Amino acid sequence: MAAAPTAAAPPMAPPPSYPASSTTSASTAASAEDDDDLYGRLKSLQRHMEFVEIQEEYVKDEQKNLKRELLRAQEEVKRIQSVPLVIGQFMEMVDGNNGIVGSTTGSNYYVRILSTINRELLKPSASVALHRHSNALVDVLPPEADSSISLLGSSEKPNVTYNDIGGCDIQKQEIREAVELPLTHHELYKQIGIDPPRGVLLYGPPGTGKTMLAKAVAHHTTAAFIRVVGSEFVQKYLGEGPRMVRDVFRLAKENAPAIIFIDEVDAIATARFDAQTGADREVQRILMELLNQMDGFDQTVNVKVIMATNRADTLDPALLRPGRLDRKIEFPLPDRRQKRLVFQVCTAKMNLSDEVDLEDYVSRPDKISAADFTESHQYVTFLQTIFSNRHDIF
Known part of the structure; x- marks a missing residue:
């Protein structure tokens, strides 16, 4: 029996073919999406720029307003400071905006401090300007503005030499050792290991050359010369005398080496007693401040104190002790x-x-x-x- 014939396998279908235009369309679509993104970013940046410009205009307007306010504030400060002001003395800070000041009448006030004042200048005993109505602290005076103490520089020193003083050979030698030598050769005392004299007292009858010799010492040194009379410390208002004493020693320290010459010191340095009047108590406060200032400066500061008097027997013993007035030079009537x-x-x-x-x-x-x-x-x-x-x- 003949075998049946085998069926032939069906032919394979060809692979699908894509049109050539499909790839181009995809790239075009991607490019369009990129353009949309760039356009969106451009619009976003434009909106941001417009917002920044608006903010800039706002800042400029605000800056103009602040400048106008600053000018108005400065004009107000000038107006406040232009009226006649009261001179006071700063005592202490209470907080950042308030402090305690003393007036020339002797009263203390709790006052407001102007916001433009430099707080670093507000130190105890500083001279300040107070508003005449509110007593607000509106300005700080420089240290030398409210001081009646004058300093003589090297070109303004007394034109008195040792040769202009007849006699007084012993007194000349002693004052040169006590004042001139420590100022001109301070290193000698360091080598020896001793402290130079701080103060010198010149005493004797009137007209014996005490003041002239003090002027001669100032002439023969390069130190600044500060001359005051004891009666100048006695002022009308309470507290002015001690403040002047502080001003004298402050001025001397700032211009060291310096010589402080206090003539007629017995006006403020008589022996203390049980004072019954306000004037006597004020004089004793001046003496206490003088004693405190003479103890306050150390030997590294080249400041020498010369005092002259006709009545050494009336001076307070605390002033005459060693450490304050180390040398006492007598000026007798000439032989x-x-x-x-x-x-x-x-x-x-x-x-x-x-x-x-x-x-x-x-x-x-x-x-x-x-x-x-x-x-x-x-x-x-x-x-x-x-x-x-x-x-x-x-």
Whole structure:
């Protein structure tokens, strides 16, 4: 039996063919999406830029407004500071905006401090300006503005030398050792290991050369010279005298090396007693401040204190102790040798006749000072010149 014929396998279908334009369409669509993204970002940046410009305009307007407010505030401060102000003394800070000040009438006030004031300048005892109505603190005065203490620099020192002082050889030597040498050769005391004298007291009858010798010391050193009279510390209002004492020593420390010369110190340094009046208590407060200031500066600061008085017996013992006034130099009335030296100095520039015998004046036992002799001799010489018709004066 013949085998049945085998069926033939069906032919395989060809692979599907894609049109060539389909790939191009896909890339075009992706490009369109990218364009949409860029356009969106552009619009977003434009909106952000517009927002920034609006903010910039707002900031500029706000800056203009702040500048106008600042100008108005500055004009207000100027207006407040332009009216007559009251001088006061700053005492202490309470907080960042308030403090306690003292007025010249002796009263203390709790006041507001102007916001533009530099708080670092508000130190105790600083001179400040107060509004006349509200007493608000509106300004801080420089340290030298409200001080009656004057300082003489190197070009303004007294034109007095040691040669202008007749006699006083011992006194000259002692004051040079106590004042001039520590100022000009301070290192010598360091080498020896001792402290130089802090203060010197010149005492003796009037007209014996105490003030002139203090001026001569200032002339022969490069130190600043501060001269005050004891009575200048006694002021009308309470607290002014101690403040002036602080100003003197502050000025000396700032301009060290310096010499403080207090003439007629017995006006503020008499022995303390049970004061019954406000004036006496104020004088004693001035003395206490003087003692405190003399203890307050150390030896590294080249400040020397010279005091002169005609009444050393009335001074307070606390002022005379070592450590404050280490040297006491007496100026007695001149003896015969000192008289001769005084006469030579006083008559050096005078036109004396050959008939004038200075030894006759020297040998007289009269106790006169150098100032008495100088004044009387100049007056006699003037009268003699007039009566002898040596010069056509009138």
